[in-house]
Amino acid sequence: MHDAITAERLKVPAIGVMTTRFVSAAELMSRVLGMPGYPFAVIPHPVSSATDDGLREMAAIAIGEVKRLLLRL
Template identity: 45%
Template sequence: MPSVGVATTEFIDAAAVQSKALGTDPAYVFVPHPVQDRTDDELRKMADDHLEAILALLVKKA
């Protein structure tokens, strides 16, 4: 089943290290950090801004 990890830019290096350690190449979309203090409207805009990238990775042929 296709999947895409969504994380903040704070975790780019950690995702790369973990992927290498596990021998995997998962699909990720990184969003601006931090997210916890954002308003609902800001979170909706962030989701809208990254939706196409997420969908593209979900339907990407292996």
């Protein structure tokens, strides 16, 4: 979350990817870093034991969020 907000402050659009279990942590970090409500992508948890197929599905979810959050509507 910190890295995405660093990029925003550098005027480069960014998106952080979190697993479901880190949603509240991401929300809190964005608030304490001065960007309350900063949007991010959420994928299933956990990643560390996911299969390659599982990782591909997670990447597909993230791609959808990348398009939604990084592009002008």
